Amino acid sequence: MFSSAEIGIDLGTANLLVYSKDKGIILNEPSVVAMNVETNEVLAVGLEAKNMVGKTPGNIVAMRPLKDGVIADFDVTATMLKHIMKQVSKSAGLSMRKPNVVVCAPSGSTSVERRAILDAVRSCGAKQVEIIEEPVAAAIGADLPVDEPVANVVVDIGGGTTEVAIISFGGVVSCNSVRIGGDKIDEDIIQYIRKNYNVLIGERTAEQVKIEIGYAPIDHEVLTMEVRGRDLVSGLPKTIELKSTEIQYAINESLLQILEALRATLEDCPPELSGDIVDRGVILTGGGSLMNGFQEWLTDEIDVPVHLAPSPLEAVAIGTGRSLSMIAKLQKVTV
Missing domain, CATH: 3.30.420.40 (ATPase, nucleotide binding domain)
Structure with missing residues (x-):
């Protein structure tokens, strides 16, 4: 051994x-x-x-x-x-x-x-x-006491999937998995720019946009960013300026689906564990949880404290x- x-x-x-x-x-x-x-x-x-x-x-x-x-x-x-x-x-x-x-x-x-x-x-x-x-x-990596009989709620937003689970006593009590993650959000940004500006950008550019001016809450300090892509009409390179409010609008649908998965999981929770959740809150892990304002937005939506894991990407x-x-x-x- x-x-x-x-x-x-x-x-x-x-x-x-x-x-x-x-x-x-x-x-x-x-x-x-x-x-x-x-x-x-x-x-x-x-x-x-x-x-x-x-x-x-x-x-x-x-x-x-x-x-x-x-x-x-x-x-x-x-x-x-x-x-x-x-x-x-x-x-x-x-x-x-x-x-x-x-x-x-x-x-x-x-x-x-x-x-x-x-x-x-x-x-x-x-x-x-x-x-x-x-x-x-993710729960073990976020230092949660998974083997104790208390509710640990984990929202793990990865590149391909978002996993929401309530873990107690070493096992999953209730869970939901949606195939929405960082990749889907990048795709939303690409489609939005294509539809509204007739400009095609690549995956890496979309990821850059998401990191720099992607915001979850509607109310935020508006930022702008220059983005280069290919004009679909002329076929020539073109630079456009994007506002963070536009990106928020483009990715809102995907964020709401993540929220829906979390709500559905909490609804399946046994009443005894619901009390723990109010005290202990929800832990976010995965790269997607690092989006600007995501933690605050989620706290407002579900009225339960939301915490970020110590190292979300590595949890x-x-x-x-x-x-x-x-x-x-x-x-x-x-x-």
Whole structure:
């Protein structure tokens, strides 16, 4: 048992994080792979590949093999994991011959999707692979007492999915998973600019817009930003100026769906646990929770205190790694 290393992997739609018990987060890379389509050769993985998105010649494709938190392209995911494992064993200097791995899967994923995750991780030489539900991992990573009989409400807004769960006594009491996350919000921004300005922008530009002037509340200090894209009428490059109020309008629909998932989960909550929620509030994790004004907006909408996890982006990976010591407890509750 002690001879093999133990690692936790957060196989995210946007980022792939690896956590080791001794060293904490040892790897945090975008889940992007750049491949040569003609030779099927992997040219770059992670940040290097992300910088190629939308800028490659025809024979090279920079792709994201995970969609909505689950594996969309099995072979590419397996290749990406092998690359990542090589990097990890180099950087951590671990006896990574046969590590024990815990991976997280969205709570809404099917058994087929989970099997794909297990097979992909096994194919890169893991000795033992356990799957933990994403909201449980997020709760452990956010330092919540998941194994006590109190209600812990977690809202994990990732790249592909938003998971809302009430966790008590190591298991999920009620949960909702919507396939809306950072990617959908980027897509909303692209569509809005296309419709209202006849300008096409790329995913990376949309993400930049979201980070800089994306606001959740309607009332906020209005900011402006210059954005460059391709004019769909003339086909020439064009610069437009966007206001943060427009972006708020563009992404409002997606934000309301996240709010709806949270409300539905709270409605399913047993009355005994509802009292805990009023005292303890809701914890936000995942990159999406870092949107400007999101925490305040959610507090106003649900009248329950909303807190941000200590490190929202890394919470799931940290929880996945920490769950190794608790897996026996959790295993009795989660299958």
